[in-house]
Amino acid sequence: xxxxxxxxxxxxxxxxxxxxxxxxxxxxxDTGLTxxxxxxxxxxxxxxxxxxxxxxxxxIIEKAKNLKIVGxxxxxxDNIDLDxxxxxxIIVVNAPDGNTNSAAEHTMAMIMxxxxxxxxxxxxxxxxKWDRKKYVGVELKNKTLGVVGLGRIGAEVAARAKGQRMNVxxxxxxxxxxxxxxMGIGYGTLEEVLAQADFITIHTPLLKETKHLINKEAFEKxxxxxxxxxxxxxxxxxxxxxxxxxxxxxxxxAGLDVxxxxxxxxxxxxxxxxxxxxxxxxxxxxxAQESVAIDVSHDVxxxxxxxxxxxPVNLPSVAKEVMNKIEPYFYLAEKLxxxxxxxxxxxxxxxxxxxxxELTDFEVGPLTRxxxxxxxxxxxxxxxxxxxxxxxxxxxxxxxxEHKSSSAKGFTNLLTVEVKTxxxxxxxxxxxxxxxxxxxxxxxTYSVDVLxxxxxxxxxxxxxxxxxxxxxxxxxxxxxNIATMQVGRSNAGGDAIMMLTIDKHLERRxxxxxSQLSDIYGVTPIDL
Ligand SMILES: NC(=O)c1ccc[n+]([C@@H]2O[C@H](COP(=O)([O-])OP(=O)(O)OC[C@H]3O[C@@H](n4cnc5c(N)ncnc54)[C@H](O)[C@@H]3O)[C@@H](O)[C@H]2O)c1
Ligand SMILES: O=C(O)CC[C@@H](O)C(=O)O
Numbered sequence: 028x029x030x031x032x033x034x035x036x037x038x039x040x041x042x043x044x045x046x047x048x049x050x051x052x053x054x055x056x057d058t059g060l061t062x063x064x065x066x067x068x069x070x071x072x073x074x075x076x077x078x079x080x081x082x083x084x085x086x087i088i089e090k091a092k093n094l095k096i097v098g099x100x101x102x103x104x105d106n107i108d109l110d111x112x113x114x115x116x117i118i119v120v121n122a123p124d125g126n127t128n129s130a131a132e133h134t135m136a137m138i139m140x141x142x143x144x145x146x147x148x149x150x151x152x153x154x155x156k157w158d159r160k161k162y163v164g165v166e167l168k169n170k171t172l173g174v175v176g177l178g179r180i181g182a183e184v185a186a187r188a189k190g191q192r193m194n195v196x197x198x199x200x201x202x203x204x205x206x207x208x209x210m211g212i213g214y215g216t217l218e219e220v221l222a223q224a225d226f227i228t229i230h231t232p233l234l235k236e237t238k239h240l241i242n243k244e245a246f247e248k249x250x251x252x253x254x255x256x257x258x259x260x261x262x263x264x265x266x267x268x269x270x271x272x273x274x275x276x277x278x279x280x281a282g283l284d285v286x287x288x289x290x291x292x293x294x295x296x297x298x299x300x301x302x303x304x305x306x307x308x309x310x311x312x313x314x315a316q317e318s319v320a321i322d323v324s325h326d327v328x329x330x331x332x333x334x335x336x337x338x339p340v341n342l343p344s345v346a347k348e349v350m351n352k353i354e355p356y357f358y359l360a361e362k363l364x365x366x367x368x369x370x371x372x373x374x375x376x377x378x379x380x381x382x383x384x385e386l387t388d389f390e391v392g393p394l395t396r397x398x399x400x401x402x403x404x405x406x407x408x409x410x411x412x413x414x415x416x417x418x419x420x421x422x423x424x425x426x427x428x429e430h431k432s433s434s435a436k437g438f439t440n441l442l443t444v445e446v447k448t449x450x451x452x453x454x455x456x457x458x459x460x461x462x463x464x465x466x467x468x469x470x471x472t473y474s475v476d477v478l479x480x481x482x483x484x485x486x487x488x489x490x491x492x493x494x495x496x497x498x499x500x501x502x503x504x505x506x507x508n509i510a511t512m513q514v515g516r517s518n519a520g521g522d523a524i525m526m527l528t529i530d531k532h533l534e535r536r537x538x539x540x541x542s543q544l545s546d547i548y549g550v551t552p553i554d555l
Contacts, residue, residue, distance in 0.1 A: 029053050030331050031071055031093075035060055036078035038100050039313075042320020043076075049328045066090045074327050076100060077107070079289075079307065085111035096330050098323040099340070101126055101310055102179075103260055105233045109341050116415035119340040120326040124179065125318030126310035131183035133309040134228055134258045137282030138188070141226070141254045142167055146303040165225075168192040173224025175217065175240070176231035176259065177202050184228055185212050196220050221248045226256070233260035241265065246272040254280040258309045261286040266296060273301050284309050342414055345390055353389045356442065359457045359465040360394040362479035362555050363444045364401020366455045366467065369553040370485065373450035377426045378402065381443040381456075384435030395429055398444050438468065473515035473524045481510070482529050483553040489546040490516045490523040497544050498525060505537040522548075 032046055034056045046054050060068065062082060069075065069091040076098040077083060083097055088111040097107055099121040112119050140146055143164035151158050172188045174181045177199035185195045189211060196213035198220040207214035213223075217240075221227065227249070231237045241255070241264040249255075255278060257264050266287055272278040273296075283304045286294065296302050310319065326336045335350060336342075345353070380398055382391050399416035403423075411419060420427050435441040438458040445454035456469035457479060467477045470485065477483070488494045495514065502509060508530040516523035533541075533552035541550045 030073040031055065032074040032076060032327060032331075033057065033068065033072040034076045035065060035081045036076075036100070038076060038078065039316040039320040042100070042317045043324050045321065045324040045328050046076075049332075052328065052331060062087070069094065074098065074331060076323060076327065079103060079106055081106065083107040083112070088112055088115055088117065091115070091117070096120065096327055096336070098122075098327045100316075100319040100323045102130075103232060104340050105260060107340075113341045113415055113418050116410050116412040118330060118336055118342060118414045120323060120330070120336045120338050121340050122319035122322035122326075123338055125322050126312075126315035127179045127183055129312040129315035130180045130258055130309040131187060132312075133284060133305070134180070134184045134230075134256055135187050135191075137256045137258060137284065137303065137305075138167070138172070138226055138228065138254075140303055141256065141280040141282050147300060167226075169194065170225040171196060171223050173197070173220040173227040174212075175199075175220065175227065175229050178230060180259075181228075181230035182210065184230065185210060193226075196223055217245075218248055221245055222250070224253060225250065226254050228256040229259045229263050231259060231263060233262050237263050239263070239265040239268075241268070243268040243271070246277055249277065251277060252279040254278070254282070256282040258282075258284040261289060266294075270295055270299070273299050339414075342396075343392055345393055349390050350393070353391070353393060355459055356386070356394050356440075357397045359459055359479065360397035360442060360444075361401035362465065363442060363455050363457050363467070364398040365404065365555055366401075366470075366479065366553055367444050367446050367453055368402045368405040369551055370453040370455070370470070371446045371448050371451075373448035375402075375423070375425050375446055375448050377428070377447040378420070379428050379430060379443075379445040379447075381430045381432060381441075381445070383432050383441040383443070384439050386435075386440045386442060387431040387433060391429055391431070394442065395427065398442075399427065402444070402446065441468070443469070470524065470526065472517065475513050475515060475524075475526050477511070477513060477526055477528065480555050482532050483555065484525075484527045484529060484533050484541070485551040485553060486525040486527070486541070487548040488523055488525065489548070490518075490520050491546045494523075494544075494546045495525060498527075498541065498547075501540055501544065502527075502529065502537065505534075505540070507531060507533065507537060 030052050032052055032054050035058060037058050046052055066087055069087055073093050074096045078100050085108045088108060094117050097117060097119045102121060102123050104121055107119055109119060144162040148162040171194045174185050174197040177197040188195050196215055198215060198217045202214050246268055269281060280301045285307055289307055297304060326338055330336045380395050396413040396416045399420050400411050400413050403411045403416060403419055441456055441458050443454055443456035457465055457467045460466055465479050467475060467479050510528040510530055513526045532554055538550055538552060
């Protein structure tokens, strides 16, 4: 089957080579679509690749009936409605590393241009004014740079600023004294950093918490004559407050690569000579564009080929080494989920997933999501995937708990999925046998040893002579071949189970007849 990828913002042609090369992928490049045009087109596509221009809104996502993945060639995903994507089971991936250098270099270019009035002096000279007095600058050496947000780009800027012999102080909620020491920089609270800095540079994402982080009160805490740079996201600095701070001479200069509304050409800040600006060019280098397009294209190709994405945004990412270890359990987890969902009756209220043996050493979130996917698929259909499984469980009011225990009942690993409904509790456990693959080893309290695949029938009956024979005879009459059969009982003459694997799905007629046989309490067909 050919999968269709739409690229709706300009991406490096060299960078999208992995997509062009993939045999089962057809690429359409259509940049400059209006939101209405995109909404009309999107249904035909399996993947969408964007930069920062395309707004991937809830409306677009709701129209995107076939969309499986949105790739953001860059870092910031504030142009993508992540909640809507998650709800619809669409994975969002980005390219977090590819433009770090370019954004850091652009930030340094802004800081140096501000310090030496380069854009203003250039502009004057182009207008035939040779003015050496007006454009006297300041040195960076021994000045203090305050870095707000010490992630990938903030850290690269800090390293470069040290090369300029600046003192660097940073604020980041994750910055420890030890880390700051290792980097040879100072650290403090936001207020302390703002108060010490001669230059301030912002490198946080735009989040609810960082919207207008630099506001009127923040400007009041800064030194007089401070210069400020924003190459992160418009909206982190309150533009009205910045305007007032410049007009009131609190702020001597501002370098802006990003704005609250983009694109923008008419803006009161652009009227001020103290403001230098670029039209969101931080990541606009040949190298960065190629790099982010390659990263995101690889993720899209891998994901559409049934593999894993390296940089998921709406799923916790798991280190490659961990992923290699837990991936073999994905299949088992999903099959256990499907199995137990077939056994349960009533309204699902609580799911407990027990990890035992060597599984306790792993990050088990991805396994839980696979188990939930299997569990929910029965009622919610195939649109449940590991992106939206946890969200959908939560929306259905199902409590999900993970438990880790070292006792694995003799197995090296054991995964148990237990479901509580308003009418009872059912559970199933499985293991991964070295060299032999996945096995179901426990259903409720009965030990079994069954491959989790194909068509099965789970029968509860009274432990009586003839019960097994009657089931065999009936299935033979219905021309249903039994591939394997296992039996178990609580005690002689008490409750017992049969687990059959059969060569085809158990049709309604056979199911009804089986259920009516004497000593049979319940018959559950399960297709894994
Ligand atoms: N101008 C451009 O073209 C361009 C290019 C690339 C990235 N960006 C933007 O740059 C920003 C940083 O990117 P990155 O790759 O370094 O991201 P990152 O995730 O590596 O770093 C962000 C850092 O901000 C910190 N942070 C979060 N909330 C904070 C707060 N309230 N106060 C202080 N720190 C806070 C985080 O802890 C993290 O360390 C993002 O907004 C990204 O979208 C812009
Ligand atoms: O696509 C761009 O050029 C901007 C990218 C940048 O803002 C980012 O967040 O990665």
